[in-house]
Amino acid sequence: MLISVRDLVKRYGNLVALDHFSLDVREGEILGLLGPNGSGKTTAINCILSLLRYDKGTVEIFGRPMAPDAYESKRDIGVVPQNVAVFNELTVEENIDYFCGMYVEDRAVRRGLVQEAVEFVGLADFRRFYPRKLSGGMLRRLNIACGIAHKPKLIIMDEPTVGVDPQSRNSVLEGIRKLNEHGATVVYTSHYMEEVEQLCTRIVIMDKGRTLATGTKDELKAMINRGETITVEIYALQDEDVERIRQLPNVASVEYDDNRLTVRYANGQHNLLTLLDFLKSRDLSFEKVYSERPTLNDVFLEITGRQLRD
Amino acid sequence: MAMHVFSYRLKCLLRDKESVFWTLAFPVLLATMFHFAFGHLMTGEPAFEPIPVAVADGAAYQSNFALRQMLEAVSADGENQLLRLTVVDREQAERMLAAGEVVGVILPGEGSDTGDATSVSLMVTQSGIRQSILKALLDEYLHSYATVSSIAAANPVALFGLIGELGARESYTQQVSFSDVLPDSSIGYFYALLAMTCLYGGFWGMRNTNDLQADQSPQGARRSLAPTHKMAVVLCDWAAALVVSFGEVLAVLAYLAFALKVQFGSQVGYVLLTCAAGCLAGVSVGTLIGTMVRKSEGLKVGILVGVNNLMCFFAGLMFVKMKDIIARNAPVLSYINPAALISDAFYSLYVFDNHRRFFTNIAILCVLSAAMCLVSFMQLRGERYASL
Incomplete structure (x- = not known):
């Protein structure tokens, strides 16, 4: 050392x-x-x-x-x-x-x-x-x-x-x-x-x-129980659709607010593909899609309950 | 390594324009002001202008041979000319007085109730030093005239022996000088200025301590992390501060001697020694304050300026009698006050040919400086800090 x-x-x-x-x-x-x-x-x-x-x-x-x-x-x-x-x-x-x-x-x-x-x-x-x-x-x-x-x-x-x-x-x-x-x-x-x-x-x-x-x-x-986070800009999503997304594999939580759908995954692979397939099958049109891997801030958040930049 | 640290320290200090202003340019400016303020004291040539005066011409004046002779003698051109005499008729003289062209009008034959033709009076419109000189001159004339007249009437033979002694003045005290240097009443101010410049070396000592201590500046922290022995860095910095301070005092001294023509007599070597010891004390005071006071740089500078001013005040540099008051009531303070020791060293050079008192002052200054440095250096050694 x-x-x-x-x-x-x-x-x-x-x-x-x-x-x-x-x-x-x-x-x-x-x-x-x-x-x-x-x-x-x-x-x-x-x-x-x-x-x-x-x-x-x-x-x-x-x-x-x-x-x-x-x-x-x-x-x-x-x-x-x-x-x-x-x-x-x-x-x-x-x-x-x-x-x-x-x-x-x-x-x-x-x-x-x-x-x-x-x-x-x-x-x-x-x-x-x-x-x-x-x-x-x-x-x-x-x-x-x-x-x-x-x-x-x-x-x-x-x-x-x-x-x-x-x-x-x-x-x-x-x-x-x-x-x-x-x-x-x-x-x-x-x-x-x-x-x-x-x-x-x-x-x-x-x-x-x-x-x-x-x-x-x-x-x-x-160390943390969190995978990627996918955000989709989508209009007029029904509660029923939100509920169905929640049932998709690896999904930990779903939020829909202000025409923005945020899906957090526990872990697993091909999550983005699965989500896009679902939206296509429901004939739902969307604009932008973001996929974010967990950051050190998420690690810090998980351990302390606070943001790293607090 | 030591030369490396020392030479860069010299560069840092000499390029610190603000400090150079206060420690060099400011004393030079003060010296220049002193030069103009005390110029007459230095040259010993008071700028005396002959007093303009008018005499009322007439029979009384023309018949008063003694008065005419006296006035012509004191208004004759030359170094000793006291009056600038104008002989005009009385009306013209009064007009000149009213117009301020003359300070007074001498009126021969007036001022006596008995109509004595030898009497004389003075007409002025205001009081002042020139009017007082005129009055004193006429009083002296009348007194001498009366004395000579009395002796001539009582014992004309004795007149020949006494007449030469009338103008003589006898002094009953004797001036004894402790040195062979002609006293110059203004030189004390310049010695005080040199003492102040020496003490301003404290700014360099303080700057050093800021740049040496990790809890005082980032530069101090970085230097504390270097593998150079801390005491070596401390000593190199201290030596650089001393060199800069002494160099500045020499520059001020040279300015006084060569530009302002201040005479330091034959004691220049001792003056330099005093300056060196003074710089040592000045830098040591700054180092001590910078080390012991763990506050902001601004506060430390304020404390240093305050301490320097207080020391100078107790040493009589601002109020001359204070030095005697301290010497009578708190003599120990005179021995531990660097400003008092520096000014007294200069004073003893100025007054005495014997250097015993001078060397006593220098020795005490050196011991005091050594003590202050010892305390500071112990504090500055490579230690960990409680907080940064």
């Missing part, structure tokens, strides 16, 4: 921010830490990195206890914090060089690493720009470059795409995938389930400082 966290407890007065939180991170994976705002993701990361004092528990990184003076371990860790942490008085290139220089002493080696990082985040044309002149997306990319320029074995990214435009976000996610392909293990926290689904090989869902579920996205979705 690259990271091993056991029974971490962190309290702020009466508020329990981490409640016996445990976590294992395996070498080579992209682990997603998914949870709503205030679920304890950032607190967990800060405790793991020994920035925050905690009340109970143990943290090991690279098999060694993590501490503020664990400089050997720190050398191989790269962190991309939630807030942009760069100096406004230094240019893009200087910022990357400064933070990289705290890990890599050799100036010639560092020059190459900085060059690589600048190109990796797509800021080659802005290397002499000061952060104030950069857009929000560019700032985020600079923030990432400062965290990964020294080529760490373990990269911890805390909501790196908050406030980033969709184009920059895709570029950031693509970059993280590349880093992983080059051998880096990534811990990625986010409250955007789409990002986590798209990027992570394993996901930990957490809420109220506790781990709720762990697994691949398929394993997590298999």
